[in-house]
Amino acid sequence: MMRTRFAPSPNGPLHLGHAYAALVAHDTARARGGSFALRIEDIDGERSRAELVEEFLLDLQWLGLEWDGAPIFQSHRLPGYAAAGERLKAMDVLYPCNCTRAEIAAAATKFGPDGPVYPGTCRNRHVDPTGAAWRLDTGRAMALTGPLEWVDEIAGRRDATPMIFGDVVLLRKDLPASYHLAATLDDAADGVTLVTRGMDLFPASHIHRLLQALLDLPVPTWLHHPLLVEPDGRKLAKRRGSPSLGDCRRAGEDGRAIATALREGRFPAGISLSQGIHQTP
Incomplete structure (x- = not known):
């Protein structure tokens, strides 16, 4: 059975970019009769805020998404x-x-x-x-x-060039593991067969493929999807104050209607879908 995951970090509220990424992972799994996991990447030291985890769960439920099994926490895997x-x-x-x-x-x-x-x-x-x-x-x-x-469902077969x-x-000096190591180990431990994530992480798959080979881990397929971007072309980001899902939820907006709009490619004014991709050799 295929398995996908959505893996947010609780260092800031979720925004529409996260919603889009969660929808891609959730809908792909559901369309193919697979399962969808929720993983909380909570090892980012003092930046990780435990109170945001419950907000994440409420946001995803508000969008109409359901995950299989209990949420998985990186902090349990040190x-x-x-x-x-x-x-x-x-x-x-x-x-x-x-x-x-x-x-x-x-x-x-x-x-x-x-x-x-x-x-x-x-x-x-x-x-x-x-x-x-x-x-x-x-x-x-x-x-x-x-x-x-390694293979991406959009870009096709790629030679791994981690160099x-x-x-x-x-x-890391300040954390138990880097994103590269933790995400690679977690995807293997969680049985993820299709890694869905934004195009900004396309190059990271070269390193992850190398780690899989070194550590004898199973090799998934990847699907790097487009990103939601601001008018200046930058991706939505917590640190720049992109509108949060929690604010929309508390304001009484319809989360399922927002999810439908994102699926249909209808985005708020000033937000668009970037088709660009960093495709390294």
């Missing part, structure tokens, strides 16, 4: 992230790094999907691992796995 980190260390594909963002920006000569590409400063030098981040030696990892592919990110952080 031992699994640590174990995966130790396994990767034993494979000699992780190394400690104490470089600051400013140091990386000053030394970087390339730019990737996340900005300046880490130049490998700590890769071949002794670094005290106490309080350090741990980076994936992408070149060494690819040498272990050999060439890899576009450089050596990404997998175990």
Whole structure:
């Protein structure tokens, strides 16, 4: 049976962009006789706010969405992230790094999907691992796995090119795991067979495919959907105050009518659907 998931982080209220992403995951599963999981990605330190979880549940119910099983919480999976980190260390594909963002920006000569590409400063030098981040030696990892592919339902078959990110952080100084490691492990643990998410995360699938190969995880198919964007072309974002679903719900608006409008491609004035995609080789 196919399985999708919607995985919001409780560091701010949900907005219409989240509603669209949840609808894609929910409706795809329902149309294909599959199941739909709700995962709360709540390991973002002090930014995660427990009180928002109940708001998320109310927002999704207000939209008319139902998930299968109880909500899943990343915060219950910290031992699994640590174990995966130790396994990767034993494979000699992780190394400690104490470089600051400013140091990386000053030394970087390339730019990737996340900005300046880490130049490998700590890769071949002794670094005290106490309080350090741990980076994936992408070149060494690819040498272990050999060439890899992954499939997106819209973009088709892709060669995995994780080198576009450089050596990404997998175990952060301030959090139990990075998005790349946690999301990859969680999707495997949750039995997700179709990863639906916005086009802005298209490049991340190159790294996730590599982690799946290193950790012997099942390989899903991906579906990167368009994004709802503001008039200036930027995606809707919590930090820029995009209208929240909770505000609309409390104002007495009809959530199911909003869901129908989103499904039919009818968006509020000033919001449009971006078809652009970052399709790396």
